[in-house]
Amino acid sequence: MVSTTYQVQGMTCGHCVNAVSTEIGAIEGVKDVQVDLAAGRVTVTSDQPLSDDAVRAAVDEAGYELAGA
Template sequence: MTKLHVLGMTCSHCVGFVTEELESVPGVEAVVVDLPTGTVTLTTTRQIPSSELRTAVEAAGYEVADLSGQ
């Protein structure tokens, strides 16, 4: 399990954009976003490099402040 702290999400549309981009990363099985805290929890089938996760979040228009569980 991997947790990200994503900056800039303010609404359900933001959650949708981030979820969609992260679900497109090979190996990501599930994405759970806690909007009030900006915490995104990923269930994965492989060790995903943090650079891939950052790229996906940035493609959605947001910034990763912290990664844990890598």
């Protein structure tokens, strides 16, 4: 298992958390998604390392922006 933390900009409420969790959770191999709303961090546990492009696309689909990566 691999755990990776991403910084996500624009999340402000529970709906944001659900949207990001759902989209990232749909990526193949993802086992768990934990969102720290106050810090704007999303920790993803997966079978293998995920491509930053796949995570960025999922975050974009949810309506938010992946910072950094």
